Amino acid sequence: xxxxxxxxxxFAQVAELTGLRQExxxxxTPLSGSxxxxxxxxxxxxxxxxxxxxxxxxxxxxxxDAAIQPGDEVAVFExxxxx
Amino acid sequence: MVIVQQADFDAAELTRQLRERAAGKSGAMVTFTGYVRDYxxxxxxxxxxxxxxxxxxxxxxxxxxxxxxxxxxTHEPVVVHRHxxxxxxxxxxxxxxxxxxxxxxxxACEYIIDALKxxxxxxxxxxxADGKQFWVQQYDADAQKTNLWNSAIPxxxxx
Numbered sequence: 001x002x003x004x005x006x007x008x009x010x011f012a013q014v015a016e017l018t019g020l021r022q023e024x025x026x027x028x029t030p031l032s033g034s035x036x037x038x039x040x041x042x043x044x045x046x047x048x049x050x051x052x053x054x055x056x057x058x059x060x061x062x063x064x065d066a067a068i069q070p071g072d073e074v075a076v077f078e079x080x081x082x083x
Numbered sequence: 084m085v086i087v088q089q090a091d092f093d094a095a096e097l098t099r100q101l102r103e104r105a106a107g108k109s110g111a112m113v114t115f116t117g118y119v120r121d122y123x124x125x126x127x128x129x130x131x132x133x134x135x136x137x138x139x140x141x142x143x144x145x146x147x148x149x150x151x152x153x154x155x156x157t158h159e160p161v162v163v164h165r166h167x168x169x170x171x172x173x174x175x176x177x178x179x180x181x182x183x184x185x186x187x188x189x190x191a192c193e194y195i196i197d198a199l200k201x202x203x204x205x206x207x208x209x210x211x212a213d214g215k216q217f218w219v220q221q222y223d224a225d226a227q228k229t230n231l232w233n234s235a236i237p238x239x240x241x242x
Contacts, residue, residue, distance in 0.1 A: 009136070011134060011136060011204070011206060012134050012206030012208070012218055013206070013218050056136070056139060056204065059136070059138055059139035059142055059143075060139075061143075061202065075136060075139070075204075077136075077204065077206065078206065078218065078220075078221075079201070079220075079221035079226075080200075080201065080202065080203060080204050080205055080206060080221065081200070081205060081206055081207045081218075081219045081220070081221050082164065082176075082199045082200055082201075082202070082203030082204070082205035083117060083164075083175075083176055083196055083197075083199035083200040083203065083205075
């Protein structure tokens with residue numbers, strides 16, 4: 001994956017709702033987390049309300065204001081339940 | 084030391100090894116073991132499946148341990164966290180912290196397990212005896228506890 005797409009990972013409930021574990025998502029310019037979540041909701045309306053979902057970019061937890069750049073690994077999931 | 088694995092672990096052996104590594108420097112050790120219990124009020128848990136994010140799991144848990152080690156001046160903490168399908172009463176997670184004094188060891192251990200609840204990328208799916216499945220929701224109380232740790236004054240481990 002070069003500079004024209006992100007690698008998206010889906011976990012747990014989100015993976016069940018999209019029916020996918022991962023996919024390549026074309027983006028040509030940097031986006032904020034909330035801008036990308038809006039794209040996600042448009043493609044998978046079953047994920048609504050997406051504001052509850054959490055994001056990790058390149059394996060770090062980030063807020064919805066975080067920048068997503070082409071080439072990033074973006075994970076989307078429900079709040080975690082570790083421990 | 085951070086280990087994320089499917090296999091069970093030997094809590095006594097992990098405790099013995101940390102005791103050996105921290106010998107002489109640590110006057111206290113606190114350990115925590117988490118087990119699969121019944122989550123639903125009215126039905127026993129058949130199995131608990133833990134999905135995880137490989138790579139991020141290990142990195143995030145290591146970051147939690149590094150914070151605890153610095154903040155409470157502990158020996159390098161030990162965390163073992165399992166993933167995959169677990170049965171009722173099986174071990175899920177182990178945390179061990181050794182420090183010069185008990186206060187710091189208790190606080191660091193509690194901080195680590197609280198942070199695992201809200202930061203370690205695991206998702207628990209429960210299967211009840213009748214076959215019904217559901218994903219466990221993050222408790223508000225866990226998120227609030229994490230916020231409390233974050234708002235406590237850094238650099239003041241005795242607070």
